[in-house]
Amino acid sequence: MNFFRQFIEKMKSLMHASLMKIILFLLIGIVLFFTMFSNVKPEKLVVNLFTVADQTIRSPITIEDKESTEKKKEESKNQVQDVYVVNKEIAQNRVDLVSSIFDSVSEVNREVEKDLAEQRKKQGENEQTVSEPSISEKLTLLKGKLTDNVTKEVMDTSLKALLMYKDNDLEIAKDITVTSINSVMGNKIPADEVENAKKKLEEDLKSNYSLDSDLKSASIDLGRFAIIQNEFYDPSATEELRQQAVDNVDPVKILQGQIIVEEGQLISREVYRQLELVGLLANENSIQSYLGLGMMILAVLAMFYYYFLAIDEKKDTKQNYMIMFSLIFVISLLLMKTVSIFQQFDYAEIGYIFPSAMAVMLIKILMEEKLAIITALILGVFGMIMFNEGVSGTFNVAMGVYIFAGGLAAVLFLKKHNQRSNILQAGLFVSIVNIIAIFSMILLQNGQYGAKEYGIYVLVAVISGISAAVLTIGFLPFFEAGFGILSTMKLIELSNPNHPLLKKILTEAPGTYHHSVMVANLSESACEAIGANGLLARVGCYYHDIGKTKRPHFFIENQLNMGNPHDRLPALASKNIIIAHATDGAELLRKYKMPKEIVDIAEQHHGTTLLKFFYYKAKEKGLDVKESDFRYPGPKAQTKEAAIIGIADSVEAAVRSLNSPTPEQIEGLIKNIVSDRLQDGQLDECDLSLKEIDRIRNTLCETLKGIFHSRIEYPDMKKVKDEPI
Known part of the structure; x- marks a missing residue:
């Protein structure tokens, strides 16, 4: 006790210099950095391609696998089928075309009849012989009324057959042919189905007994001519669907803690690439983790330094608070590190035995409630790093919540019960909160455990709360005597x-x-x-x-x-x-x-x-x-x-x-x-x-x-x- 008091007095005398305050916080920063150094140090593995993994390897970080993402996008894009659209106007155009052919035939017949009538009229006056045009001549007149496309596609025999029939027969044939064309063209006809569509129309017309054989053959020929492709590839619509498919692809990520390769599994090129991507290969040298840890520590120390400068207390009291807080904080960190070391022996539950409420109770009793709450929060953050279960760079969120919950429970209990005899009661209260916090995390993560595991969790939670109270009672006399503090409890x-x-x-x-x-x-x-x-x-x-x-x-x-x-x-x-x-x-x-x-x-x-x-x-x-x-x-x-x-x-x-x-x-x-x-x-x-x-x-x-x-x-x-x- 005397040695501790002499040490504190020496510290107080040194703290009168402003530089020593900065040095004190730098020392805390060094302790923080080295206690968490191994927890953020990127894990480097010596693995060879096409060898068998001697351990299960997990990802230390969450990172996007851009190569897999692009591959997934390409696969999604290729799965989109080409878009074809039916042009409904084509059916009407082909119907109109066939109708116009029939109309042209009727028109030629009418012109021939008119011409014959005029010749007979003249014959009666001049007593000359009237000669009717031949079928070939009529065909010539008809072709003059039709387009080259029609005359090339429709056989002459079909046109000659049509020229041999009267308007009534032609009208019946037109109606039947147009109806069949409409029926067939009403369905989509891709390029490779045109011939089948023509055969369907042909069968439809053949089954119709309203027409004689020559007229039916001509109608079939015109119908086959009318049936063409009406479904066409739409490049813009296809590209739009493919882009939507690409946009709907979520980035492929390798999650923190995700197993990349299991023990005994072959390290393929894909596995090797993922190991390289997450920075686990021996040839990777990254200082990002150290920079991140350094920035976090710097921010926390700056916050605490400003807090002690702004606190409304006398100069000597500020110095006492600063030294006392530093000692409590460092002791708690070293204790946290000691407990976290045992995790490497596959005792995952051992982390919950850490007496998280000790530092918080000491600060609440000896100093300020607000500082105690802030300390509980900061210890929770650092606990997430230290208890990351050996996976470098990961965060154990459950442990962070557990540490903060225990610390906050201690503050709330001691708010109205600030006697030394109540510290053990506070420890029991913290134990209950610890149990609730652990079981909440287990249930939220849908953990499946047996009675033995649940019993271990309860045991370590109770030990954490009780040990925090015992350590608080043990440390209190040293701090009260060393700093001459008259606490509320005292x-x-x-x-x-x-x-x-x-x-x-x-x-x-x-x-x-x-x-x-x-x-x-x-x-x-x-x-x-x-x-x-x-x-x-x-x-x-x-x-x-x-x-x-x-x-x-x-x-x-x-x-x-x-x-x-x-x-x-x-x-x-x-x-x-x-x-x-x-x-x-x-x-x-x-x-x-x-x-x-x-x-x-x-x-x-x-x-x-x-x-x-x-x-x-x-x-x-x-x-x-x-x-x-x-x-x-x-x-x-x-x-x-x-x-x-x-x-x-x-x-x-x-x-x-x-x-x-x-x-x-x-x-x-x-x-x-x-x-x-x-x-x-x-x-x-x-x-x-x-x-x-x-x-x-x-x-x-x-x-x-x-x-x-x-x-x-x-x-x-x-x-x-x-x-x-």
Whole structure:
């Protein structure tokens, strides 16, 4: 303990230099870097192509496999079939074309009939012979009305056959042919199905018995001519579908922790390429992981450094906090690293035994709640790296959540239960939260475990919480003694009536004990009114008059049913006895190794005030005395709490001397005491403002008015009995 205290004192002396603060955080950064160095170091393997893997290899990172992505896109693109569209206008055009051929035949027949009629008319006048055009001549006339495409595709025999029929027969043939063409062309006809479509039309027309054989043959010929391809390849639509297929392909990724090759599997070219891609081959040299770790550490340290600079505390307190936090943080990191090392022995559950709440509880008890929560979060982040189960560069999110949950649980429990005896209870509470956190992670990951595995998880979670509490209890005395810290927990312990010194006051000077309790109530309310430490004031009040136990009967509150010994003593002797209680009390408190803050309150609560009663008594006796001889040795109050206790001590004693004080008397008395302290310079060395002094005065008035409120005066019970009912 002495060595630790000497080490802390040496650290404090060095921390007065600003450069040392930076060096301290650099040292923390170095510890952080080397504790996580192996966890982020890229794993390098010596593997050869077409050899058998001697271990199961997992990917340390998540990375896109661009080559596989492109291959997948190409496969998806090739799976898209060509898009063909049916041109519905073609069917109508071919129907119109066939109809026009039939119409042209009818037109030729009409022209021939008209020409014959005209010739007969002329024959009747000139008695000449009328000659009808031959079929060949009619065919020539018909071809003149048709396009070259038609005349080339349709056989002459078919056209001659049509020229041999009358309009009625042609109209029937046209309707039948057009109907069949519409029926066949209504379906899609790709290029390789044109002949089948023509055969279908031919069969359809052959089965029709409304036409004689020559006309049916001609209709079949025209129908076959009309049937053409109506389904065509659409390059733009095809390309659009292929692009959509490519766009819908998700990037192929090698996920962090994904197995690339299993033990005993052949290392093929594809496996070798993936190993190279994730940076696991021995010829890969990457510093990205180190840069990332360095940036993270730098950001965390900068945040903590700024936090300690901005904290609203005295310079010495900031330095104490900085050193204390650094020690707790480094101890927790080293402990975390030690536990993580055991994971290499295939004990995956061992990480959950880490006492994550230890550092958080120490910081919450010794420093600030906000800093404790931030520490829990940062430890969770670093825990994700350290407990990555041997896969370099990966993050164990479950462990990070577990560490943060345990730390947060400790903060929440100690928020209302801040006694040393409650630390073990906090450990049990953390254990419960640990179990809930572990089982939540297992269920979220759809883990399948047996009763044995679940039992192990419960066991390590409980050990984590209990060990955090035990370590906290073990480290607390070192930090409290080394840094001279009077924690809230320590104050609550000192307020226990079973403390030997409080028992001493109660048994040897009961009047002083009652007086101290009254002063404690006044001081605590006044401190809380201005934002000072009310608990410190209360506990300080309990011990501030401990020196009176040396000569208890020389103090008026302990003179029950006895004379005042000061009536028989010279003023100088009485002065020495009264003044000595401050120095005797401080000496006794130091003997019991009480915190410095409590000793200071006992020593400073009277400051250098004047013992007016004995001073003027000596003057009345005609003694040549100095005012300084009748003043307390001091020092004056150095803190707000000591100043408030001094005022409350005087106020309580003065009010107690009054018989049935009225609110006006109380208010006037407090105002005079505070004014006297101000004029005497007793508040010059503490940082109380005039506004705070005014608030203290008002608070003391309200508290005392509540204590000495008017009570109902009950009539004498004997008189009540004697009166008739």
